Amino acid sequence: MKALLAGSVCRLLAVSLVMSATSLWSAPIPGIPDGCATRCHRSKARDGVVHGPVASDDCIACHNPVGAAVHPKQQGAFRPVAKGAALCQTCHESMASKRVVHPPVGGGECLSCHDPHQSANPSLLKARGAALCFGCHDAAAFSVRHGHLPVTTGECLKCHDPHQSDSPRLLRGSGAALCFRCHDEKMAAGRSIHQPVARGECCDCHNPHGSSFPKLLRNAYPEALYLSYEQNDFALCFTCHSRQMADDRRTDTLTGFRNGDNNLHYLHINKPDKGRSCKTCHDAHAAPQQRLVKERIPGFGSWDIPIRYTKTDTGGTCVVGCHKPKSYDRLRAVSNP
Ligand code: HEC
Ligand code: HEC
Ligand code: HEC
Ligand code: HEC
Ligand code: HEC
Ligand code: HEC
Ligand code: HEC
Ligand code: HEC
Ligand code: HEC
Numbered sequence: 001m002k003a004l005l006a007g008s009v010c011r012l013l014a015v016s017l018v019m020s021a022t023s024l025w026s027a028p029i030p031g032i033p034d035g036c037a038t039r040c041h042r043s044k045a046r047d048g049v050v051h052g053p054v055a056s057d058d059c060i061a062c063h064n065p066v067g068a069a070v071h072p073k074q075q076g077a078f079r080p081v082a083k084g085a086a087l088c089q090t091c092h093e094s095m096a097s098k099r100v101v102h103p104p105v106g107g108g109e110c111l112s113c114h115d116p117h118q119s120a121n122p123s124l125l126k127a128r129g130a131a132l133c134f135g136c137h138d139a140a141a142f143s144v145r146h147g148h149l150p151v152t153t154g155e156c157l158k159c160h161d162p163h164q165s166d167s168p169r170l171l172r173g174s175g176a177a178l179c180f181r182c183h184d185e186k187m188a189a190g191r192s193i194h195q196p197v198a199r200g201e202c203c204d205c206h207n208p209h210g211s212s213f214p215k216l217l218r219n220a221y222p223e224a225l226y227l228s229y230e231q232n233d234f235a236l237c238f239t240c241h242s243r244q245m246a247d248d249r250r251t252d253t254l255t256g257f258r259n260g261d262n263n264l265h266y267l268h269i270n271k272p273d274k275g276r277s278c279k280t281c282h283d284a285h286a287a288p289q290q291r292l293v294k295e296r297i298p299g300f301g302s303w304d305i306p307i308r309y310t311k312t313d314t315g316g317t318c319v320v321g322c323h324k325p326k327s328y329d330r331l332r333a334v335s336n337p
Contacts, residue, residue: 084108
C-alpha cells in the first residue's frame with residue numbers, strides 16, 4: 001500500500017514536470033536551436049569559465065539538434081552527438097597520441113575532470129590543484145613528514161601533464177631535466193659526478209613527492225657531521241654500497257680508502273662518539289675533486305676547512321687546512337707522522 005502510494009506520487013510528480021516542460025517548450029522559440037542558453041538553460045553559461053561553444057550558444061555542436069517538436073519528448077534529441085573523447089575531438093586534437101596516456105584520458109573520461117559547459121575553475125576543471133587528482137589518487141600517500149614544496153602546494157601540474165607525455169609517469173621532463181626546471185644543474189657538475197646523478201636518476205635517492213626522511217631522501221642519512229657510528233644511520237648509501245666498508249677495521253678488498261689493509265673509512269666513520277659522516281668528505285652529487293671529495297669540508301662554526309685531495313694509482317694524499325699532508329697507499333702502507 002505504501003509502495004503503491006509512493007509510486008503514484010512519483011508518477012504524479014513526473015507528469016507535472018513533463019507538463020511544465022511541455023508548456024515551456026510548446027511556446028514557439030524562434031531560431032531554435034539558437035537561444036538555448038539565453039532563453040532557458042541560463043544556468044549552463046553563468047560560471048567564471050564558460051566553454052567556447054557554450055558561450056556562443058552553439059549547443060548543437062555537442063547535442064543532437066532539437067526539431068520543431070518539444071525536445072524533452074523527442075527521441076534522442078539533445079543527447080550528446082558522440083560519446084567520450086570522440087565528442088571533444090570534433091574540435092580538440094587527440095589527447096592520447098603520446099607514449100604515456102593517463103588512463104582516464106585514454107578511456108575517454110574527459111568529463112571526470114572537465115565540465116563540458118562551464119566551471120568556476122580554470123580550464124573548465126571540476127576541482128582545483130591537487131584536489132582534482134585526489135578524486136582518484138590516495139591523498140594520504142602525499143602527506144608525509146618532509147614534503148616537497150611544489151607537492152604540498154598542490155602544484156602537481158608543474159611536474160605532470162594531466163593528459164599525456166612522452167616521458168614515463170606523465171612527467172614534463174625525463175630524469176634530471178625535470179628537476180633542473182627548478183633546481184640549479186650546477187649541483188650535478190664537477191670533476192667527479194656520482195654515477196646515479198650523472199645518469200639523471202635523482203629519484204633513486206629522493207622521493208619527488210616527499211619522505212619521512214629529511215631532504216626527501218628515500219632512506220636514512222645523517223644531518224649531523226659528527227655522530228656515534230650506527231650502520232642504519234647511513235642506510236641510504238648502503239642500499240648501493242657495501243655496509244662492511246665501514247665495519248671491518250682491516251680489509252684488502254672492501255674499500256680503496258685504506259693504508260695497506262688499514263681501513264680508513266672505518267677509522268674516520270666507525271667511532272663511538274665523534275665518527276664522521278660521509279658528507280664531511282663526500283658530496284652526494286658531484287665534486288670538484290676526484291672520488292666526490294669536496295673542496296671544502298665543513299669545519300667548526302662557519303669556518304670551512306679547505307681540502308686538497310690527490311688520487312694516485314694505489315692511494316692518495318689529503319692536504320687538509322693547516323696541518324700536514326696525510327697519505328695512504330694500498331700496496332705499501334705509508335707511515336704518516
Ligand atoms: C562541448 C560539448 C557541449 C556543448 C557545446 C554543450 N553541451 Fe550540454 N552536455 C554535454 C555533455 C557531454 C553532457 C552530458 C554530461 C554528463 O553526462 O555529465 C551534456 C549535458 C547537458 C544537459 C543535461 C545534464 C546537465 O548537465 O544538466 C543539459 C541541460 C545541457 N547539456 C545543456 C546544454 C546547453 C543549453 C548548451 C548550449 C548552451 C550545451 N549543453 C552545450 C556537452 C556539451
Ligand atoms: C564545437 C567545438 C568544441 C567541442 C566539441 C569541444 N570544445 Fe573544448 N573548446 C572549444 C573552443 C572554441 C575552446 C576555446 C579555445 C580557446 O580559447 O583557445 C575550447 C576550450 C576548451 C578548454 C579550455 C578552457 C579554458 O578556459 O581554458 C577545455 C578544457 C575544453 N575545451 C575541453 C573540452 C572537452 C572536455 C570537450 C568534450 C566534452 C570539448 N572541449 C569539446 C571548442 C570545442
Ligand atoms: C585527470 C584529469 C583530466 C582528464 C581525464 C582530462 N583532462 Fe583536460 N585538462 C586537465 C587539466 C588539469 C588541465 C589544465 C592543464 C594546465 O593548466 O596545464 C586540462 C586542460 C585541458 C585543455 C586546455 C588546453 C590544454 O591542453 O591545456 C583541453 C582542451 C582539455 N584539457 C581537453 C581534454 C579532453 C578532450 C579530455 C579527454 C580526452 C581531457 N581533457 C581529459 C585535466 C584532465
Ligand atoms: C578520474 C580518475 C583520475 C584522476 C582525476 C586523476 N587520475 Fe591519475 N591515474 C588514474 C588511474 C586509473 C591511473 C592508473 C592507475 C594508477 O597508477 O593509480 C592513473 C595514473 C596516474 C599516473 C601514473 C601514470 C603512469 O604511466 O604510470 C600519474 C603520474 C597520475 N595518474 C597523475 C595524476 C595527476 C597529476 C592528477 C591530477 C591532475 C591525476 N592523476 C588525476 C586516474 C585518475
Ligand atoms: C617535483 C615534481 C613532482 C610533483 C610536483 C608531483 N610529482 Fe608525481 N611524480 C613525480 C616523479 C618524478 C614521479 C616518478 C617517480 C618514480 O618513478 O620513482 C612521480 C610519480 C607519480 C605517480 C605514479 C605513482 C607513484 O607514486 O610513483 C602519481 C600517481 C603521481 N606522481 C601523482 C602526483 C600528484 C597527485 C601530485 C600532486 C599532489 C604530484 N604527483 C606531484 C614528480 C612529481
Ligand atoms: C616546480 C619546481 C620544482 C621541481 C620541478 C623540483 N623541485 Fe625540488 N624543490 C622545489 C622547491 C620550491 C623547493 C623548496 C625550496 C628550496 O629549498 O630550494 C624544493 C626542494 C627540494 C629538496 C630539498 C628538500 C628539503 O627538505 O630541504 C630536494 C631534495 C628536492 N627539491 C629535490 C628535487 C628533485 C629530485 C626533483 C626532480 C625529481 C625536484 N626537486 C624537482 C621546487 C621544485
Ligand atoms: C646518491 C644519492 C643521491 C642522488 C642520486 C641525488 N641526490 Fe640529491 N641529495 C642527496 C643527499 C644525501 C642530500 C643531502 C645532502 C646533505 O645532507 O649534505 C641531497 C640533497 C639534495 C638537495 C637539497 C640541497 C640542500 O642543500 O638542501 C637537492 C635540491 C637535491 N639533492 C637534488 C637532487 C637532484 C636534482 C638530483 C639528480 C640530478 C639528485 N639530488 C640526486 C643524495 C642524492
Ligand atoms: C642508487 C645507488 C647509489 C646510492 C644510494 C649511493 N651510491 Fe655511491 N655510487 C653508486 C655507483 C653506481 C657508483 C659507481 C660505481 C662504484 O664506484 O661502486 C658510486 C660511486 C660512489 C663513490 C665513488 C665516486 C668516484 O668518483 O669514483 C663515492 C665516494 C660514493 N659513491 C659515495 C656515496 C655516498 C656517500 C652515498 C650515500 C649518500 C652513496 N654513494 C649512495 C651508486 C650509489
Ligand atoms: C675522511 C674522509 C671520508 C669519509 C668520512 C668517507 N669517505 Fe668515502 N672515500 C674517501 C676517499 C679519500 C676515497 C677514495 C679512495 C681511493 O679511491 O683511493 C673514498 C672512496 C669512497 C667510495 C669509492 C669506493 C671505495 O670504497 O673506495 C665510496 C663508495 C665511498 N667512499 C663511500 C663512503 C660512504 C658511504 C661514507 C660514509 C658512510 C664515506 N665514504 C665516508 C674519503 C672519505
